[in-house]
Structures are given as structure tokens and as C-alpha cells.
Amino acid sequence: MSAIQESAQALEQAIRNSEEFNGLKDAYDTVMNDEIAKKMFDDFRNTQLELQQKQMQGEEITEEEVEKARKVVETVQQHEQISKLMEEEQRVNDLINEISRTITKPLEELYGSQEG
Numbered sequence: 167m168s169a170i171q172e173s174a175q176a177l178e179q180a181i182r183n184s185e186e187f188n189g190l191k192d193a194y195d196t197v198m199n200d201e202i203a204k205k206m207f208d209d210f211r212n213t214q215l216e217l218q219q220k221q222m223q224g225e226e227i228t229e230e231e232v233e234k235a236r237k238v239v240e241t242v243q244q245h246e247q248i249s250k251l252m253e254e255e256q257r258v259n260d261l262i263n264e265i266s267r268t269i270t271k272p273l274e275e276l277y278g279s280q281e282g
Contacts, residue, residue, distance in 0.1 A: 177265065186261045190254040196247050203247045210242045 181187050197203045213235050220227055242248045
């Protein structure tokens, strides 16, 4: 195994042990253990996936579908546990984006030096 792969595995473990990931896991478990919250969250995720699939296939998303999605989002945002889950998910996404910027820095510097 290369040093880079070993570093990637160490990074994976660091993410698993991070405050951000553990906050997300706790929030996820809380939602999954609440029958009503779980159903609402599943409906939200299914609506998201349906719209993403239509977009990827180049299909038109109807005004009715947009309105349905908007209502689903409003509903889940009002649920305290799901709202907390979404906040924790954003924290993990921010962490991963920061890591991504760090590990792609050599490429940015290489290609960025060609400008000008």
C-alpha cells in the first residue's frame, strides 16, 4: 500500500472520529429511532432522489413536482430532530469540502501557475 493510500485511510479514520461526524451520527440515530421523524425524512430523501434522477436524465421537472418538493422541505425543516440532522450534515459537508480543497491544492497550484 502506498503512503498516499495509508494517509487516505488515516484521514478516513480521523473523519469517523471527528466531532462533526459523531454529531451527524447521533442526529441520524435520533431521527431513525423516531418513527414519525424517520418517515418524514425518508419522504424527503425520496423526493430529492426522484428530482435528481429526472434532472440527470434530462427530463422536465413540473411545477407540481417543484411545489411538492418545496412543501416537503418546509415540513422537514420544521421538525426539530430533522432540522438538527440537516445542520449536522452541513457541518460534515463543510469539513469534507475543506479537506477536498486541501488535497487538491497541488493541482490548483500546478494549473494555476499556467495562467497569466
